[in-house]
Amino acid sequence: MPEPPRFIATLDSNSRRTPVRIAFLTRRTSPQVKVADDDVVMTWPNGMFRALVAIELLVIALIWLSVLWDAPLEALADPMQTPNPAKAPWYFLGLQELLHYFPPIVAGVLIPGLVVMALVVVPYFNINVEAEGVWTKNRQMRLRVFVVTLFAMIALLLAFKVYAVLAPTLLIGAAMLAAARPHPNRRFAIWLASKPLSYWIVTWFLITASVLTIIGTFFRGPGWAWVWPWEL
């Protein structure tokens, strides 16, 4: 006959009683403290003043920017006259640059849709949450999948002549292969090897988006043809 439990845990909604928190330890685990908590300081004034100083610096910078540079104002809107090139706001120029390579359904719908979706689901993927280095487990298998994927992407980008995306892809691909070397010993190699898959994907996305936006902003002239910034 099993020994009766020494206490009974219940859920109670009586607001007059102070709740007691209890930790249940199941078998094969032991309590451990992963991170020792940092020192804490008072939000006021320590945190607040730091924030305020940062804000003041920002405001000063923006004031001088506004005093010295006027916001652009062109001629009155005229639907009959399309400026060449007609450019979207700068943060959409990466997309507009993609439109140059891919059909609108891909560049204008599929890619931004996927990006937003990916951003939303980022925290819900175990692989992200565990933050393991991408090559830690199943190295051979993953390497095979990775090489196939990489070549597929390179082929696709070459087919559409998207060199602006191809360059960051090759860069990241090379970095990931470097990270896949077994038994890293140097610090940098260890650091590379510790990076999870999501790190690589986001870094690739960051570089690609920056390159596309910069090209769209500074290197595109009439007819979306390539120009140098000093020719604009």
Next chain:
Amino acid sequence: MRKFLIKLRQTLFGDSARAFGTLGIVMLLSMAVVPLRDQLREWSPYQNQYLKMIGGRADAVSLRRRFESGIHQIYNPKLGVVDRCTTCHTGMQEASLRNVSLQPLNAHPPIPHRLQDFGCVICHRGQGAATSVEEAHHSSRASEQPMLPARYVESSCGQCHLDRSPGTPSLNTGRNLLASYGCVRCHVVTLPDGAKITPTDDPPELTHIAEKTTREWVYGWLKSPQSYSATATMPNYQFKDDELRDISAFLVPQSPTPASAPPLAPAPPDAATLQAGASLYGESFCASCHAVQNAAGLMVGGNVGPELTRIGMKAKPAWLAKWIGNPKVYDPGTEMPHYRFDEKQIALITGFLGSKTDSDWMSGIHLDAPTNQQIARGKQLVSASGCTSCHVIDGLPKSENFAPELTVVGSLPLVKALFKPGMDHSLPAYIEAKIREPRSLGPGLKMPQFSLSPAQVQALTTALLAQTDRARTLPPSMRVAGVYPTPYEPAGEAGRLMRDLNCFTCHAINGHGGDMAPDLTWEGTSVQRVWLFKFMKNPNTLRPALIRRMPKFNLDDHEANVITDYLMTVYQTPAFDRDETVTHADKAEAENGRQLFYSKYACQSCHIVDPKQDKGYIGPTLTAVGSRMNAAWIFHWLKGPAALRARTLEPNWSMSDTDARELTAFLVAQKGQSAKMGNKP
């Protein structure tokens, strides 16, 4: 020093609270720059300068009282005007500052409009809303056009003024040129009131060109129309020689040659016949309409018909004879009257015109028989060059809207204009260059080279700059309506005759027709039937100072009667009756009239009654006025000439009824002897 800096840093940024305070002060100081920058705007020195300038003047007090510092503006919501030009051009409306020559402080020169009603940019363009010099004048970052150079400023008048105002000569000339050089045959130009400018030139149909001229002439003409006739309005298409060969190959054989063999070309005329032809040319007053270049290179003659300097090179003698016989057969719409010449006269004139040649011109042109390939290419070239915009050509449809519409070319955005290097980057410069040297602006442009004087180019530019967007959106009440000719066709047999003779090329009725000869609006009231019939049969001059007179059309009695009856019946003034009795024409009255004529009104200074003593060469001769004009007309004419003919030179004497009656009695007594007065019997 170092210690001090460390201490300073400690004081200013030692902890985050200090840094917050220090940066807060920096932030506030930065913000203080903003209103300061506002104080230093470009216009404020100009206003200070203005105050300083008027300070030394006698009318300083009143000027200063009317001056307000700050931004000034002329606001007229009806016109969409927000003009702040007067912020710097402070003294614009101060009449007393007209003699000041210091821009921008001086006053505007006097104009027929009030500045407050129109603002500035409606006439001068530029960006009225701006208060900085660069943006207001050059408008480099706005949709408004930059300021208009002063020489084109008449174009702005043309946005409202569709009348031919005497204040806008260049604009008026330009609008006439658009019509008379055939610009509007390729380009649609709609005036602000919605009326299209209609062409006034008369490009010939080319359907019978083979009957009229040769392939060599067509080649030479197309190569350079102005080398054949300096006054030709036909532009130069700058065709290459092989293109000219193919175009002439297409144009000439494609028109049917006359079915019957043309009569043999008359034998080259001898000197006497030539002389007779020349005098018939003179007597028929051909030169009223046609010009001929004389030895000195000057054009002698009118510009209604084509120049005839080298007509012998162009027209085949058989065609010429047929044309002079009756031009309406070949071209029913021609302005050339149908002279009723007899065979001999036709031969004389044909011979004379046929002798007008130029051995140099066309000398180098030798064309072989065309191949089918050349003809096909010629057709393609004719079609691609837009020839059918002006000329009717068999086998090709009339091309509509061959060239871009120019209705709003005065608001053309600069991005749509073409510029060659070194050219002023402005709309007037573009339009001017486009008119002056159309093909120089880029390869592949189709517009041909016109022969225009610099003044004509400026006039055309002015007229086109008036075609703005604003002109079409201004309230219609502002428009000064244009005067457009309405078609006028007299009825019946007389109407047909008058068309045949093209009376309205020279005479006008109620504002329809030309101004080369007297207005005939009230002719039926004015003259006597007997005189008019005789005049129709054999016109003579009424004015001693003029050699030019109505040409003799050789009308037969029936024709002369028909026209006379029509004029006598239809062209009467409703103001009075021509048979009204105004005087009994007794001796005493006539004698009083003579006194008035010679002393009180001194009519002899302009008119002649007694050819022996009177020396008046300005007005018509009155020796036979009694047998020419009706008494009632003379009476009412003396009472108020301007009411009967608007632009007569006759002064308005404000004559009493008695004076007018006595003068009338004197004048109707002047029956004269027409044979003595006419310069030809």
Next chain:
Amino acid sequence: MMPAMEGYWNQLRRTRVWKSVFRSGTGTSNLHRSQVVQQSIFLHLLAVKVRKRAISFRVTWYLGTLSTATFAILVITGIPLMLYYHPSAPQAYADMKDLQFVVTAGVFLRNLHRWSAHAMVLLVFAHMFKVFYRGAYRTPREFNWVVGVILLTLTLFLSYTGYLLPWDQLAFWAITVGSNLLSAVPLVGEKVRFLMLGGHTVNANALLRFYVLHCVILPAVAVMFLAIHFWRIRKDGGIHTGELKAAVKEDIPHA
């Protein structure tokens, strides 16, 4: 000088009026400092205490704070701009000219609004990447990351709707190009575009819609999500400061 000023300062803080406004009182004890935060409507979303590491520049680069600051600047400059602006074509453009040429400090106001708007987009993007790289999206902060993504899209929409308002060529064609992308969406694209623009092309209706979105709807929604965002920072355990080095080392493979 300094001690004297401090004296005046403390005297001021002891007055009855001051105390009626700021209930935290004059003390410098942790209790008083806690009260400053707790008793302010604006600050009470924050915790009373923060980790020392969390307020260091290295961890956050203050990107979230600065994003919020640009939003505040945009609200503050946006309201006076609304006073000079008519959302109708072409009056909107004439209003820009008036701001530029007539209104006192009008050009500065517009400049500050525009540059702050660009700064905000940039800072929000930077904030997102910074959060990602320090792993601050992980449990229990997943939802706050999602709120952040919503705020990012709101920022983009705010900027995009504001872009049309000057009604110049730049505005018109940027919005035309952007809205044409919507047409590529299968089935609903054209309809959504029509709904957004109030027509088939960018016209006066679009201007009015963008104006209302820009000045009322989107800021209101953004303020709401901002409140959630801040609240969740605190409820999810404060600013994520990353793991200690020792803890990270355990995960290194083959080490």
